Amino acid sequence: MRPLVLGLWSGLTFQTRQMTRSVDSYFALVGAPFHTVVFLSMVLYSGRTDLASYTVIAPTLMTLWTAALMFSGEMISEDRENGRLEPLVASPLSFPALVFGRLCGAMLISVPAFVLAIGVAGVFFGHWVTVHHPVVFVLAAVTTALSTAATATALSALFIVAPGARIVQNTLSMPMFLLSGVMVPVALFPGWLEGLSRVLYLSWGADLMRDALAPGPVESAAFRLAMVVLLGALALAFGSATLVRFLRRARAEGTLSRV
Amino acid sequence: MISRAATTVRQAAVLARVDMSVIYTWRTWLFGWLVRLLCQVVFYSLIGVLVGDPEYTVYVVLGAAVLICVAETMMATASTCWDRHQGTLGLLAASPIEPGLFFFGRSLQWPASATVTTSIALLAVPPFFGVTWSPWQVPVLVGIAALASLSGYCMTLVLGSVALVFSGARNVISTIATLYITAFCGAVVPLHYWPAPIRWAAQALPATHALEAVRLVEGGGSAVQVLTALGLMVTAGLAWFTVAFFSFRLVFARARAGNRLLD
Numbered sequence: 437m438r439p440l441v442l443g444l445w446s447g448l449t450f451q452t453r454q455m456t457r458s459v460d461s462y463f464a465l466v467g468a469p470f471h472t473v474v475f476l477s478m479v480l481y482s483g484r485t486d487l488a489s490y491t492v493i494a495p496t497l498m499t500l501w502t503a504a505l506m507f508s509g510e511m512i513s514e515d516r517e518n519g520r521l522e523p524l525v526a527s528p529l530s531f532p533a534l535v536f537g538r539l540c541g542a543m544l545i546s547v548p549a550f551v552l553a554i555g556v557a558g559v560f561f562g563h564w565v566t567v568h569h570p571v572v573f574v575l576a577a578v579t580t581a582l583s584t585a586a587t588a589t590a591l592s593a594l595f596i597v598a599p600g601a602r603i604v605q606n607t608l609s610m611p612m613f614l615l616s617g618v619m620v621p622v623a624l625f626p627g628w629l630e631g632l633s634r635v636l637y638l639s640w641g642a643d644l645m646r647d648a649l650a651p652g653p654v655e656s657a658a659f660r661l662a663m664v665v666l667l668g669a670l671a672l673a674f675g676s677a678t679l680v681r682f683l684r685r686a687r688a689e690g691t692l693s694r695v
Numbered sequence: 696m697i698s699r700a701a702t703t704v705r706q707a708a709v710l711a712r713v714d715m716s717v718i719y720t721w722r723t724w725l726f727g728w729l730v731r732l733l734c735q736v737v738f739y740s741l742i743g744v745l746v747g748d749p750e751y752t753v754y755v756v757l758g759a760a761v762l763i764c765v766a767e768t769m770m771a772t773a774s775t776c777w778d779r780h781q782g783t784l785g786l787l788a789a790s791p792i793e794p795g796l797f798f799f800g801r802s803l804q805w806p807a808s809a810t811v812t813t814s815i816a817l818l819a820v821p822p823f824f825g826v827t828w829s830p831w832q833v834p835v836l837v838g839i840a841a842l843a844s845l846s847g848y849c850m851t852l853v854l855g856s857v858a859l860v861f862s863g864a865r866n867v868i869s870t871i872a873t874l875y876i877t878a879f880c881g882a883v884v885p886l887h888y889w890p891a892p893i894r895w896a897a898q899a900l901p902a903t904h905a906l907e908a909v910r911l912v913e914g915g916g917s918a919v920q921v922l923t924a925l926g927l928m929v930t931a932g933l934a935w936f937t938v939a940f941f942s943f944r945l946v947f948a949r950a951r952a953g954n955r956l957l958d
Contacts, residue, residue, distance in 0.1 A: 460863075463866060463867060463870075466867055466870050466871060466874075467870060467874060470871070470874030470875065470877070470878055471874070473878045474874070474877055474878045474883055475742065477878065477883065477884045478742050478743075478746065478755070478883050478884060479742075479746060481751075481884040481885075481888055482746035482748055482751055484745075484746045484747075487745065487746065490745075606731070607727040607728055607730065608731075609731070610731045610732070610734040610735045610738060611730065611731060611734045613734075613738055614734045614737055614738045614741070619738070619741075619742055619745070620738075620741040620742060620744070620745045621745075624741070624744065624745065
């Protein structure tokens with residue numbers, strides 16, 4: 437248990453410290469205000485002010501996923517280039533927990549993304565979004581961010597095992613935004629596509645966050661939160677198992693430096 | 696003079712071709728890159744479906760399809776900096792080439808690929824959202840996609856010349872430019888929705904006129920109207936290329952004078 441907690445805590449504190457020093461960490465934030473302008477102008481032009489809350493959730497989740505792709509692709513290879521990888525692997529802490537902890541720290545970027553989206557909607561369009569169910573909203577945002585970190589851990593494992601997969605790293609953004617319904621609820625999709633989307637934790641998280649901003653009651657909140665956590669946990673289990681298996685093999689064959 | 700310029704562009708284009716073959720195989724281009732771009736068109740088009748206005752959905756799907764050439768040609772901002780990262784910029788500065796022409800050829804893979812992806816996006820996605828194309832419209836749309844990609848590329852070269860100096864900000868520059876154009880060129884909401892200064896600035900964007908041309912083709916506009924829109928687009932593209940040409944000259948002149956660009 438101790439290696440897990442130590443890995444998680446070390447990763448989280450390291451990443452938050454690094455993010456306070458590196459401007460590059462905030463690259464994913466650039467899109468948030470512009471996406472808010474694009475989406476909000478679309479719904480306001482169409483006279484659908486009832487959809488305005490969607491336009492602050494979507495940029496927040498898009499920033500979250502963009503950051504996940506960015507960090508999962510770079511993190512381990514940067515550790516190797518900076519000479520950190522070998523001592524980290526040799527240390528007693530859990531390496532998958534360390535990666536997950538770091539990615540959890542990276543997910544803090546969703547907070548300024550949400551603030552930016554809310555601010556742009558309010559300042560430039562005069563449309564201040566109200567959070568009608570703050571508890572559900574916070575729980576949905578936290579579980580979605582954690583599940584994003586878990587999925588990013590799985591992606592990190594995938595990129596390290598199959599470096600060729602990093603070619604498609606940049607191509608995973610839009611398909612995910614589309615399939616998980618960050619802007620358009622998956623309930624509007626054809627049945628077969630909605631079924632596919634429900635496998636993605638982000639579709640549950642996006643629905644729940646939108647409902648938490650709406651004035652009506654949030655139905656089945658506990659079940660939907662559980663789905664976000666369950667799908668995130670499955671991704672984390674896959675990522676951890678893959679990382680452990682890869683590191684065991686790399687230690688045995690002495691190929692860690694080739695990561 | 697012209698043959699020397701053509702040689703510079705041709706030789707630089709060799710790099711463009713090689714870079715493209717290193718970045719993508721035909722499989723990763725087709726099943727990765729093209730799928731990502733088509734998902735982008737569908738993503739924006741579904742917002743039209745969400746708001747429940749079929750006419751507006753058609754407006755958005757055409758806009759989103761044209762934006763593909765913006766997204767792809769914007770990649771030239773980063774690829775313009777590759778010579779700096781590979782350490783070959785010093786050799787280029789020492790050579791007698793015209794830098795604007797070299798960098799025009801250097802990233803030609805993006806407008807070439809954008810012509811194909813934008814054509815596919817324009818021809819394949821809109822029919823799912825209520826647009827029908829006649830056979831005669833197909834070559835016209837492909838032609839517009841080619842000219843839009845080339846004009847947009849010329850604009851990107853100006854950003855590339857800036858990114859060459861501030862290479863650490865290359866991705867931020869291209870992302871902001873792409874999203875600015877997405878928001879304010881009339882792709883997702885008509886230009887009259889925005890205040891006058893934004894409308895005026897939009898006239899300098901080749902994408903604004905490309906969209907106008909595509910919408911005229913879809914809506915049955917006359918050939919004169921379509922050609923006028925294309926003329927404005929090409930004029931904007933040429934103006935951007937002229938700015939890029941002198942901007943690269945300035946960057947190289949300063950690099951040769953020793954402003955640490957070649958370090």
